[in-house]
Amino acid sequence: MKQDSQTRLIHAPRKAPQSISTIQPPLYRASTIIFENTDALFNRHWTDDYDYSYGTHGTPTTFTLGDNIAQIEGGEYCLLAPSGLSAINLVNSCFLNQGDEVWVADNIYGPNMEHLRNLEKRYGIQVKVYNPLDVETFQPSAKAKLIWLEAAGSVTLEFPDLVGLVKTAQAHHILTALDNTWGAGLAFNAFDFGEEHLSVDITVHALTKYPSGGGDILMGSVVTRDKTLHQKLFRTHAIQGISVSGDDVAQVQRSLASMQLRYQHQSNSALTLLPWLEQQAEFVQVLHPANPDSAGHPYWKEICKQGQSAGLVSVIFDSAYTMQDIRNFCDSLELFKLGFSWGGPISLVMLYNLRDMRVLKHSHLKGGLLVRFCIGLEHPQDLIQDIQHALEQMKKLKNE
Incomplete structure (x- = not known):
């Protein structure tokens, strides 16, 4: 049956074989799916x-x-x-x-x-x-x-x-x-x-x-x-x-x-940051399940047998620092970008006021102004230097 060229564009007379082996599976884009009969x-x-x-x-x-x-x-x-x-x-x-x-x-x-x-x-x-x-x-x-x-x-x-x-x-x-x-x-x-x-x-x-x-x-x-x-x-x-x-x-x-490799890398980087963060006088609390001082640490140790954890670390600032101080800290970070989510290649930071987020009273939380670090794929020592520089800038602005 002779067909118009427009019809032949839609119902192509020749079709390449559809079954080959590739590393990634074929991509199917479909709203309508054609039934054979x-x-x-x-x-x-x-x-x-x-x-x-x-x-x-x-x-x-x-x-x-x-x-x-x-x-x-x-x-x-x-x-x-x-x-x-x-x-x-x-x-x-x-x-x-x-x-x-x-x-x-x-x-x-x-x-x-x-x-x-x-x-x-x-x-x-x-x-x-x-x-x-x-x-x-x-x-x-x-x-x-x-x-x-x-x-x-x-x-x-x-x-x-x-x-x-x-x-x-x-x-x-x-x-x-x-x-x-x-x-x-x-x-x-x-x-x-x-x-x-x-x-x-x-x-x-x-x-x-x-x-x-x-x-x-x-x-x-x-x-x-x-x-x-x-x-x-x-x-x-x-x-x-x-x-x-x-x-x-x-x-x-x-x-x-690459998911498991990325997860393990970010987990390890977070664990590398933990002891350094603990030594910073500006932080009264460092929150991470692997930290023995963090609430729920025994439960984490019981369930996460291999010691794995997401690359998230939160810190609570000393009450001497105001919301404006902490905003200055976040704005001074260079490698950490201000944004929600985690798990990507770039490290992220976000600030929160816990007083606006909780219904119950929690004695284990020592303050209300918190910053969450979401560790990316950068070298952890570079991330430490970034945080250190931002802390210095925050204190400099506070004393001006």
């Missing part, structure tokens, strides 16, 4: 492990990354989302209904708390706050459906009593969801930890951080071992139209091979 169309179901029916449900590209993230974290099933916060919101919207009780650590990731407070105001979900270092503050009622865990906690980096909290939640038949971005599936296995081989029900991971590694991709994941939970999540995922770009997925997939 009507049998293929009707003999499929959304619960199939690999349901190729529409781009939002998955392609070989997205399923490959999902399978790899699940394997890294010790799970079985993975869903991808456009960001870590989107993955968090997927869990909340899937499992929380009007009148349900959700428990969150006082050091929870701020946007998750903001999202839950919004659900509380609009839909009557009850948000309860617990101290992650004290299991006794976790007192769930019969309405409790979900507890959020973070190991380590946001900004102040306390490592929680993960064993005690999970055992209490399991005794009350409460779903456990762990924000696993800090551990990245490398510091410990959230689906098999502790002497009793405990497991959380769900992990959420901001793939924006270590899996991406470049500071240029936004993505999140939700991992489970339980197929029933996965299917509930997948149904919500589909109804909400959650999807990710195949190009972004391919970029994250490409970075996975």
Whole structure:
């Protein structure tokens, strides 16, 4: 049948063979997926492990990354989302209904708390706050459906009593969801930890951080071992139209091979900075799970058997230094760039006022003005010199 040139452009008469072996898997960009015949169309179901029916449900590209993230974290099933916060919101919207009780650590990731407070105001979900270092503050009622865990906690980096909290939640038949971005599936296995081989029900991971590694991709994941939970999540995922770009997925997939090396390097660099930071008179507290003086250190040592940790270190300034002093310190840094997130090649810094971030009182925190360092791939001695220079500039400006 003779065809117009425009038609031949769309339905090319020659196609190169599609099956070759390459180091990186092929990239599939798809909204519409072509069914081979009507049998293929009707003999499929959304619960199939690999349901190729529409781009939002998955392609070989997205399923490959999902399978790899699940394997890294010790799970079985993975869903991808456009960001870590989107993955968090997927869990909340899937499992929380009007009148349900959700428990969150006082050091929870701020946007998750903001999202839950919004659900509380609009839909009557009850948000309860617990101290992650004290299991006794976790007192769930019969309405409790979900507890959020973070190991380590946001900004102040306390490592929680993960064993005690999970055992209490399991005794009350409460779903456990762990924000696993800090551990990245490398510091410990959230689906098999502790002497009793405990497991959380769900992990959420901001793939924006270590899996991406470049500071240029936004993505999140939700991992489970339980197929029933996965299917509930997948149904919500589909109804909400959650999807990710195949190009972004391919970029994250490409970075996975170096993820463990980057994580270990940044962990080692943070540990190199710790003793030097401890000696600086401007800091009254250095927060890092590996620091014996940091809250939750015994829990970290129990769970993270290999001594690994994310490249995050927070310091609390002496009360003699004002917010303007600390702003001057941050502005004087050269290698550390002012920005949110972590896990990329460039070191980052961010300042916080703890008094605006916590609901409960914590005696282990010695002040309110805090700076978090997110260690990149620079040489640690260069980072130390950068901090030292910024401290000198801060004190110079203070004395002028």
